[in-house]
Amino acid sequence: MSRNRYAARIWRLTAARLLLSGALLLLGATPTITAARLTSDHFPNVPLINQDGETLQFYDDVIKGKVVSINFMFTSCGDSCPLETAKLRELQKRLGEHVGKDVFMYSITVDPARDTPAVLKAYMEKFEVGPGWQFLTGKKKDIDLIRRKLGMYLEDEDELSDHNINFILGNERTGQWMKKTPFDVPESLVATLLGRLQKRPLGPMAKLDSYANAPTVSRARPGEELFLTRCTACHTIGQGDKLGPDLLGVVSNRDRLWLMRWLQEPDLMLAEKDPLAMALYTKYNKVPMPNLKLESKDILDLISYMQEETRRVRAMALGIAPRANTLKR
Numbered sequence: 001m002s003r004n005r006y007a008a009r010i011w012r013l014t015a016a017r018l019l020l021s022g023a024l025l026l027l028g029a030t031p032t033i034t035a036a037r038l039t040s041d042h043f044p045n046v047p048l049i050n051q052d053g054e055t056l057q058f059y060d061d062v063i064k065g066k067v068v069s070i071n072f073m074f075t076s077c078g079d080s081c082p083l084e085t086a087k088l089r090e091l092q093k094r095l096g097e098h099v100g101k102d103v104f105m106y107s108i109t110v111d112p113a114r115d116t117p118a119v120l121k122a123y124m125e126k127f128e129v130g131p132g133w134q135f136l137t138g139k140k141k142d143i144d145l146i147r148r149k150l151g152m153y154l155e156d157e158d159e160l161s162d163h164n165i166n167f168i169l170g171n172e173r174t175g176q177w178m179k180k181t182p183f184d185v186p187e188s189l190v191a192t193l194l195g196r197l198q199k200r201p202l203g204p205m206a207k208l209d210s211y212a213n214a215p216t217v218s219r220a221r222p223g224e225e226l227f228l229t230r231c232t233a234c235h236t237i238g239q240g241d242k243l244g245p246d247l248l249g250v251v252s253n254r255d256r257l258w259l260m261r262w263l264q265e266p267d268l269m270l271a272e273k274d275p276l277a278m279a280l281y282t283k284y285n286k287v288p289m290p291n292l293k294l295e296s297k298d299i300l301d302l303i304s305y306m307q308e309e310t311r312r313v314r315a316m317a318l319g320i321a322p323r324a325n326t327l328k329r
């Protein structure tokens with residue numbers, strides 16, 4: 001996608017978001033808010049099919065009376081969807097046992113012709129999606145209708161990868177719906193799903209991962225913010241593999257030009273069957289590293305961040321550097 005098209009897409013996402021929030025504001029302004037509540041009259045009760053081949057009615061079975069997270073994706077998408085799926089996977093982990101009980105997660109394909117239940121099931125296995133999060137397919141026209149009703153349809157989409165990559169969090173019972181982006185930090189999504197959107201007390205929150213276990217952050221270094229929002233869904237530096245490899249030492253282990261190009265266009269390198277890229281791809285469960293549309297400056301910042309963080313982690317292991325965030329008196 002050219003820079004201009006990307007900019008246009010971001011603009012369209014923003015415009016769609018404004019439209020939705022405008023609609024929600026209007027609802028909020030109505031005194032009889034219950035009458036204006038979004039109900040089955042608003043949401044179509046069309047049939048969808050899950051990864052196990054079971055039919056679910058969109059209104060009755062998917063959203064009615066529930067707190068939900070819904071996103072639209074397709075399995076052959078190489079740029080934004082893997083990031084989105086990886087972020088949702090983090091979210092699922094943090095929600096723990098609440099998934100499938102207090103919060104229901106759904107990913108709906110925008111490419112139903114290709115994404116049959118079996119294809120969705122294989123995708124879930126690849127991303128190690130746990131229980132309580134369903135992947136749904138169905139008829140294209142039904143799925144498009146759902147996207148329209150959720151304010152997630154972009155009228156001038158001319159290829160699948162133009163689809164809106166944001167996702168929706170909502171409570172059908174209270175009629176609260178909001179859009180989030182894959183760049184929101186998981187903590188804020190958890191707080192929304194288990195806090196703001198729930199109307200009844202949830203019992204002890206102790207089961208949740210606490211803020212204390214969130215990755216430690218020292219003062220902002222160039223590239224750090226980018227790494228935390230774009231990369232940590234799949235990578236760590238020195239804490240082991242996630243969906244992608246541990247990046248400790250990667251900057252010195254790889255040829256610099258290879259690394260820079262990889263960060264710029266991993267999708268193209270995989271398409272060209274670059275031998276190292278293919279070896280990594282095979283090793284990491286064939287999850288493709290997404291093209292994150294990074295600018296040259298971002299790439300340089302990320303490289304210096306990964307390098308510096310590697311140094312810090314190694315020094316820490318030798319006991320000669322304080323933990324990040326540990327204040328020394």
Ligand code: HEC
Pocket residue numbers: 082083086226227230231232233234235243244245247250254259262263266277280281282284286287288289290292302
């Ligand atoms: C959706 C998950 C995902 C995200 C997000 C992601 N990566 Fe990756 N990354 C991978 C996977 C998987 C691989 C292994 C190659 C493959 O399967 O395509 C990889 C490979 C790499 C490699 C090569 C490792 C090596 O040993 O040479 C680097 C470097 C890298 N990623 C850096 C990043 C950076 C920096 C970011 C954020 C800007 C990022 N990745 C975001 C999944 C991801």
